[in-house]
Amino acid sequence: MEKIKNTLKKWWRLFALFHQGAFLDRRMAVVRKEAFDINDNLMLLLFGDFIGIPNPMSYYMLELLPLMADELVPWERRIQNRKFILAEKAAQYDFDT
Amino acid sequence: MKRFTFFGGKGGTGKTSCAASCSLSMAARGVRTLVVSTDPAHSLSDAFNTPIGNRMVLLERNLWGLEIDAEAEAKKYTDSIMEKMLHLVSATIVDEIRRQIEIAYMSPGSEEAAVFDKFIELMESAGKDYDAIVFDTAPTGHTLRLLTLPGILGVWIEHLIEKRQKARKLMEVAARYDRELAEQLKEDPVIEALSARRDKFELARKILTDSETTVFHFVLNPEKLSILETDRAVGMLGKYGIPVGGMVVNKVIPKGAGPFLDKKRLSQEKYLCEIRERFASGPVVELPMLEDDVQGMEQLRIISGLMGAVC
Numbered sequence: 001m002e003k004i005k006n007t008l009k010k011w012w013r014l015f016a017l018f019h020q021g022a023f024l025d026r027r028m029a030v031v032r033k034e035a036f037d038i039n040d041n042l043m044l045l046l047f048g049d050f051i052g053i054p055n056p057m058s059y060y061m062l063e064l065l066p067l068m069a070d071e072l073v074p075w076e077r078r079i080q081n082r083k084f085i086l087a088e089k090a091a092q093y094d095f096d097t
Numbered sequence: 098m099k100r101f102t103f104f105g106g107k108g109g110t111g112k113t114s115c116a117a118s119c120s121l122s123m124a125a126r127g128v129r130t131l132v133v134s135t136d137p138a139h140s141l142s143d144a145f146n147t148p149i150g151n152r153m154v155l156l157e158r159n160l161w162g163l164e165i166d167a168e169a170e171a172k173k174y175t176d177s178i179m180e181k182m183l184h185l186v187s188a189t190i191v192d193e194i195r196r197q198i199e200i201a202y203m204s205p206g207s208e209e210a211a212v213f214d215k216f217i218e219l220m221e222s223a224g225k226d227y228d229a230i231v232f233d234t235a236p237t238g239h240t241l242r243l244l245t246l247p248g249i250l251g252v253w254i255e256h257l258i259e260k261r262q263k264a265r266k267l268m269e270v271a272a273r274y275d276r277e278l279a280e281q282l283k284e285d286p287v288i289e290a291l292s293a294r295r296d297k298f299e300l301a302r303k304i305l306t307d308s309e310t311t312v313f314h315f316v317l318n319p320e321k322l323s324i325l326e327t328d329r330a331v332g333m334l335g336k337y338g339i340p341v342g343g344m345v346v347n348k349v350i351p352k353g354a355g356p357f358l359d360k361k362r363l364s365q366e367k368y369l370c371e372i373r374e375r376f377a378s379g380p381v382v383e384l385p386m387l388e389d390d391v392q393g394m395e396q397l398r399i400i401s402g403l404m405g406a407v408c
Contacts, residue, residue, distance in 0.1 A: 035267035
């Protein structure tokens with residue numbers, strides 16, 4: 001009896017893990033990507049003059065630098081490495097497979 | 098008497114003399130007064146005939162003077178940020194940041210922003226060391242930009258806060274099954290900093306549009322261009338809800354000043370009528386054209402006696 005219970009428990013855990021990997025993580029990745037996209041847009045509004053877009057209040061944005069310094073470098077790398085935004089979006093919604 | 102009195106108008110009409118005289122008469126009535134110049138090309142020192150700088154200087158009993166130095170204020174601000182950066186992030190990032198700060202320091206509008214910050218700081222601390230402030234502003238265009246800044250930037254910053262909040266909300270959804278991420282999301286100093294900035298703009302807007310505490314007087318000459326520019330500025334201030342007070346008509350030629358000036362007087366007469374018609378809502382004060390430049394306490398005191406209706 002005890003043995004059957006343990007086996008069932010093990011299979012149930014594997015079953016749950018499979019579904020988390022197959023559906024949940026994927027879905028959450030979409031949400032997370034969207035959040036990062038919005039944040040990247042925000043960074044562009046805040047520090048656009050960094051890459052040549054004039055900003056009406058770049059002076060006031062300076063005080064955010066100490067708070068966002070850690071996000072700044074990855075952001076710059078991300079926007080510089082963007083090659084084809086359409087493909088990126090398509091990949092996000094599984095259109096590229 | 099209002100707590101914050103502004104003097105504005107076209108360049109060379111006599112704003113500084115009027116602001117200085119007004120502050121003198123306030124101080125004489127026992128009000129602790131600060132007279133501040135926001136014009137990048139300061140002339141307050143010349144009017145009082147005493148050196149005034151970026152520090153409050155006692156000019157007389159109950160009267161202090163200050164000339165805002167935009168560059169020094171901007172430097173103070175960037176230095177304080179650099180200070181915070183140094184023990185926060187790695188050396189490579191600090192270099193990036195230093196570059197960024199230099200770009201912002203050079204960019205147009207940064208001096209205005211620096212003056213504006215000082216301006217808010219002064220208005221906030223009114224009631225401590227001084228009770229009233231008289232502002233000697235820069236010529237019309239610069240001042241209008243300065244005063245309408247809170248309205249415009251307020252909207253912008255609101256938009257930034259919204260975006261950040263949206264991104265955070267999505268992250269929270271994504272973090273529902275990720276305890277580590279949820280821990281990181283507990284508080285956001287960026288939203289706090291942006292909100293603090295927004296609140297500052299809001300405070301400035303509130304003070305500037307409150308007719309109980311603030312009044313904006315114009316100084317003009319009886320000339321066509323001066324009247325037209327003042328008219329436009331009055332419209333602009335009205336649009337942003339900044340209360341307009343009286344008109345000080347400076348350099349009015351007195352009677353019997355010789356044949357040439359008498360002729361000039363006739364044309365001024367016409368413009369004086371126009372001023373009274375156009376700006377009928379507030380008091381109109383006439384100041385005579387003087388033989389000599391207005392400089393030093395004695396002469397300022399004479400003028401302050403004539404300005405009773407506006408200050």
